[in-house]
Amino acid sequence: MPNVLRNRAAAAALVLVSVAVAGCAGENPGTPSPGTGSAPSSASSVAPEDPNVPKVAIPLDASAYAGDACKLLPAAAAAELGFTEPGEPSSESSNPSCGWFIKGKADTLQIILGSGNREKGMGGLAGMHKAKEAGQLRFLEPGPEVDGYPTVYYGIQDRRARGNCDLAVGVADDLTINTLAGGYDNEQDSCGTAQKLASAVIKTLKGA
Incomplete structure (x- = not known):
């Protein structure tokens, strides 16, 4: 894939969580936080209000994937x-991520582990709602459950009609893993892929 296309895809994906959500906690997006997500957190540590x-x-x-988000999606x-x-x-950013690309095609995948947001008290779906209330996100809509x-x-x-789907799955009350699918022809393909990606990540976390 040409570098310009790869950079555009990565930038479009990263801006939504690494800049927007973490930004409302005062984060400098270009500065990773040491030890991000190194310790597991209980489900009640950031209870949604x-x-x-x-x-x-x-x-x-x-927490085992904070050092390498790519391992969340097996080959x-x-x-x-x-x-x-x-x-x-x-x-x-302090939210580790990993992207996948196909040579000669616009299709892209990205996983963003929201461990940096968790450490700043902006984790989980509750943090997404706080970001919406703060104006950092202008679009937030309930999605389907994925594997419960x-x-x-x-x-x-909302980029779905243009074949770009940004999905956040709450794997704990204070942690999301965001699965992004871009470059597809329509909303059905991109969001279907984002949901399949989320399901694969959940299976990895369950050790399935």
């Missing part, structure tokens, strides 16, 4: 989604 924010019944521990699971090249990690875990669609704007 908004009754409209669903609680996570069975929290998942993602076999990536191949099932059409991505055979290894993921490319990024540490441009609640989700939201989010962004600075």
Whole structure:
């Protein structure tokens, strides 16, 4: 894939969580936080105050992946989604991320582990709602449950009709893992892929 396309895809994905959500906690997006997400947190540590924010019944521990978010999507699971090249990690913010690309195509995947947001007290779906209230996110809409875990669609704007889907799945009350699918022809393909990506991540966390 040409570098300009890869950079555009990565920038479009990163701006939504690494800058927007973390930014409302005063984060400098280009400065990773040492030890981000190194310690697991209990489900009740950041309990959602908004009754409209669903609680996570069975929290998942993602602390082992804070050093390498690419490991959240095994190669076999990536191949099932059409991505055979290894993921490319990024540490441009305190929220570790990994992106996948297909040579010669616009299709992209990205996983963002919101451990930096958690440490700043802005984690979980509750943090997404706080970011919306603060104006950092202009679009936030409930999504379908994925393997029993609640989700939201989010962004600075709703990009789904243009084939770019940004999904955040609450794996604990204070932690989201965001799965982004871009470069597709329509909303159905991009959001379907984002949901499949979220399901693959949940299976990894469960050790399935």
